[in-house]
Amino acid sequence: MDRRNFCLGLGAFSGGMMMPSSLRAARTMPAAAGMPKPMPQPHSERLAWWTEARFGLFIHWGVYAIPGRGEWVQFNEQIPVEEYARLAEEFRPAEFDAAAWAALAKDAGMKYTVLTARHHDGFALFDDPGNPFTSVSTAARRDFVAEYTKAIRQAGLHAGLYYSPLDWRFPGFFFPDLYKENAVKMREQYHRQIERLLTNYGQIDVLWFDGGETDWLSFGHDMHTAEFAKRKPGEHYRGQFSWQGEKAYETIRRLQPQIIVNNRGADVPPDYFSREWITGDFDNQTPWEACYPLAGSWGYAGDTEPMSLREAIQLLANVAGRDGNLLFNIGPRADGSIVSSHAARLREIGQWLTKYGESIYGTRGGPFLPGVYGASTHRVENIYVHILNKEISRLKLPPIPAQVSSVASLTGEAVHIRQTVAGIDLELERSGANETSVVVVLKLDRDAGQILPVPVEG
16 A cells, blocks of 8 residues: 555545555445335535544555565565465464454544455455455455454444455456456456445445556556556546446445445545545645554564654644544554554553543644644634644744633643734743643634634744
8 A cells, every 4th residue: 555656636645555666656234125225424424423533543454464575465576366375275363353453443542443355465354255265265264354343343433444446366457458358357346345345244434445446457557558658647547447436336325325435446436535655735625534554564564663652643633633534554463463562552642642632533623734833623612732843842823813711731731822913922831751742722712613724834
């Protein structure tokens, strides 16, 4: 999942899990019979819980955890399909405990989770009689999606599933016109598996597509030229194959009217946009989510050290301050266990959120735009100023059409304020003990949501 340089032009990025560097530049349940079909909720209603949540857990897990070199290992190392498939007979995750995963997400202060039901390698963590390459039909003999969704819901969290229409086992993905019949078989698998995922596992709250965009066919190469050159920015796939996105969308809305969908499904209208490896610009008009790995890779790639607590908290504040959600990723080992340092870091984030979560949960970004100082969030009459630069002891904020009635530092620093027509001056008495983020709350005499975003100089 790594398409850091493929911009969608909306401040959002579209990605595919851990793409090799050479490719980075391109890039409620159904009604009973006879009953009327449930109608999809309006867009804003579907997103309401998600916007409040602000923080979720991404989980990349599959047979690629056995070699432990990331989820793109098959493609990066050009492992033959037949050879790679034999990994499924080694995949017997004795340490897998869905309830423990759910408890960790809850301890970390996360409100939803997204599990890779099937990645680009084609291995499914759920039952599909039409596909023998699943955890149910091979050595594990377990439906991990079933165990996962049950545990997540029992923990009171929202359950999401990642799904890739792309499948490296099908030449039709790489050459959709030359191998059109094969591409159609891949599409049939996609539609069949989406229907199974949204029928057999109760309410699914998030469907996180990846690699299914039409322009990702052929990995962005133009197969209509002898050179097979990369399509130029703005140029689109113009062949005969179609993912039949309208049909997929009808299935999604028929089976799970309340589900929210990201922007990486071909011709499937999105509820929100995904950014990958980037916080990007402030955007309070287009719902978006940034996804980052906690420890440098998406799928398991050894017991690597996670980012520091300071980096994690500042990332969360920067994303929320830009009016987005943060989807933080871990890659469990092949046996289902989670690297202890990764789990410990997540719990530390949860401890921070237990104390200061009011500045993240249920907030919107702004009105002070992100800058050198850090970022801000707001909820009702409160503005939360996240001062992330530890060199700053005095901060000058621009004037706003509201009176500050009180000021306090949630994180314990003494703070002094002076508000004039020229702006708001904050002065901190730093103790040196706080290495993550100073959170100053300004209580206003009106709803902070009425204030338009304003830049902070310096």
